Amino acid sequence: MQKDLRAEETSDARKSPTRIAFMKHRMAARVKRESEEMVMTFPNLVVRELIAFEIMVIVLAVVSLVFDAPLEWMANPDHTPNPAKAPWYFLGLQELLHYFPPVVGGVILPALAVIALIVIPYFKINIKREGLWKENRKRTLVILLVSVGIVSIVLFLFRVYAMLIPTVAVTLFMLLPYFYPREDGVVGRLSGRPLSWWIMTWFVVIVIVLTTIGTLFRGPEWSWTWPWNGTY
Amino acid sequence: MKHVMGRLYTSQLWRSMFRHGLPDSNRTRAETIFYNFFLHIHPTKVRKRSLRYTYTWGLGGLSFGLFIVLTVTGGLLMLYYRPSVPQAYWDMKDLQFVVSSGQFLRNMHRWAAHAMVAMVFLHMLRVFYTGSYRPPKEFNWAVGVLLLVLTILLSYTGYLLPWDQLAFWGISVGTNMARAIPFGLGEKMSFLLLGGNIVGENALVRFYVLHCFILPVAGCVLMGIHFWRVRKDGGV
Numbered sequence: 001m002q003k004d005l006r007a008e009e010t011s012d013a014r015k016s017p018t019r020i021a022f023m024k025h026r027m028a029a030r031v032k033r034e035s036e037e038m039v040m041t042f043p044n045l046v047v048r049e050l051i052a053f054e055i056m057v058i059v060l061a062v063v064s065l066v067f068d069a070p071l072e073w074m075a076n077p078d079h080t081p082n083p084a085k086a087p088w089y090f091l092g093l094q095e096l097l098h099y100f101p102p103v104v105g106g107v108i109l110p111a112l113a114v115i116a117l118i119v120i121p122y123f124k125i126n127i128k129r130e131g132l133w134k135e136n137r138k139r140t141l142v143i144l145l146v147s148v149g150i151v152s153i154v155l156f157l158f159r160v161y162a163m164l165i166p167t168v169a170v171t172l173f174m175l176l177p178y179f180y181p182r183e184d185g186v187v188g189r190l191s192g193r194p195l196s197w198w199i200m201t202w203f204v205v206i207v208i209v210l211t212t213i214g215t216l217f218r219g220p221e222w223s224w225t226w227p228w229n230g231t232y
Numbered sequence: 233m234k235h236v237m238g239r240l241y242t243s244q245l246w247r248s249m250f251r252h253g254l255p256d257s258n259r260t261r262a263e264t265i266f267y268n269f270f271l272h273i274h275p276t277k278v279r280k281r282s283l284r285y286t287y288t289w290g291l292g293g294l295s296f297g298l299f300i301v302l303t304v305t306g307g308l309l310m311l312y313y314r315p316s317v318p319q320a321y322w323d324m325k326d327l328q329f330v331v332s333s334g335q336f337l338r339n340m341h342r343w344a345a346h347a348m349v350a351m352v353f354l355h356m357l358r359v360f361y362t363g364s365y366r367p368p369k370e371f372n373w374a375v376g377v378l379l380l381v382l383t384i385l386l387s388y389t390g391y392l393l394p395w396d397q398l399a400f401w402g403i404s405v406g407t408n409m410a411r412a413i414p415f416g417l418g419e420k421m422s423f424l425l426l427g428g429n430i431v432g433e434n435a436l437v438r439f440y441v442l443h444c445f446i447l448p449v450a451g452c453v454l455m456g457i458h459f460w461r462v463r464k465d466g467g468v
């Protein structure tokens with residue numbers, strides 16, 4: 001308990017009368033900070049916002065002058081293009097549909113992803129700041145290997161190498177600090193990462209890999225097509 | 233010149249609009265923020281730490297910036313667009329070849345729309361990796377996820393409007409995915425969305441109304457809540 005509590009005093013009488021705050025180890029970052037340096041919103045923030053916005057509009061304008069938005073022939077229900085692709089942000093999903101039955105790839109997995117995203121901050125596990133290997137190392141190792149093992153077997157059975165390989169790769173990075181404990185460098189930084197960090201990173205890697213494959217590597221009949229042989 | 237401007241700044245008309253002098257002292261700088269309808273979303277002072285570009289990367293702000301660009305260009309595009317078959321497609325052609333700067337307008341809207349999906353996703357990653365979803369910000373995170381879904385839906389409904397092959401088949405693929413929802417729910421939902429069993433003129437009108445009215449209004453409300461909560465939860 002002794003270690004969890006810290007006393008701090010502030011003497012800015014206009015903002016707050018003298019007060020004593022007790023702070024526990026796990027708290028929002030803003031409470032933890034001792035005294036924050038403040039600056040006037042105008043001009044510091046407002047001018048930055050304006051500049052960022054203007055740069056963005058200029059970039060957009062230049063891009064719009066150089067590249068034209070696509071427009072194909074008029075819609076024709078009798079003429080199905082091969083492959084028929086959804087917009088790029090759905091191509092990860094379309095790639096999933098290639099591996100799993102429609103209910104799994106098109107409904108259950110995406111619904112789970114959205115629900116998982118929403119509930120992130122409501123779970124203790126995601127509020128933890130301690131590195132994955134901080135405590136209960138043996139138990140953590142067993143749970144990790146069992147759950148990754150189950151996921152990998154399912155992915156292997158469905159031949160989803162596009163998800164299997166990133167899963168194994170992320171797991172290897174997770175295991176790195178366990179077998180080669182280091183204080184600093186890349187491994188040192190990895191060892192400080194909590195479980196939630198790893199799950200999100202795994203999710204993002206999968207999304208990027210699937211979307212890239214769906215966008216650049218899929219041709220007629222959803223077959224594997226190298227981008228230099230044409231993109232569809 | 234200085235004299236003229238001085239007269240202007242002290243005139244009753246100017247004062248009735250801005251109520252404060254030029255922002256040359258901390259007091260008037262604060263007043264610049266809280267007497268201004270648009271700026272009073274901000275507190276008068278902000279943490280120096282949260283100003284660093286490498287903290288927020290400006291991603292949330294730029295997502296909103298893209299929304300503004302999309303609203304302006306979208307409004308202009310609406311002047312030239314009729315959501316009917318096959319007129320919608322010919323209106324695209326007119327934008328390309330007849331309307332002054334029509335192609336540029338369309339390009340801006342299109343690229344900004346793609347950019348917004350990416351920008352909002354990146355903003356979500358920033359919030360996650362800086363741990364900014366932690367209590368008391370957990371509800372605003374949930375609002376954010378809804379905004380992400382809404383952004384994708386906005387982009388998706390807009391995708392059908394040009395009524396070309398890309399649009400038609402992109403939407404057909406997407407709505408076929410929705411059909412897989414079990415217990416006949418998918419069928420019902422896709423029927424409701426398309427106003428029929430196939431992507432046709434009814435679908436075009438429904439997507440048009442969703443894209444130009446229902447979803448943007450919902451987005452404005454959610455963004456209002458989102459920004460308000462950023463401050464209520466203690467700022468960035």
Ligand code: HEM
Pocket residue numbers: 288290291292293294295296299352353355356359364365369372373374375376377378379380383455458462467468
């Ligand atoms: C239309 C989409 C969105 C817009 C326009 C938007 C806008 C903003 C803005 C302007 C901020 C202030 C700080 C910053 O710029 O980073 C902010 C903060 C925040 N956003 Fe968003 N956002 C959107 C979507 C999302 C999404 C998808 C999430 C998460 C799933 C999210 C979660 C949050 C949270 C938790 C904060 C508070 C962060 C902090 O206090 O450091 N937002 N948003």
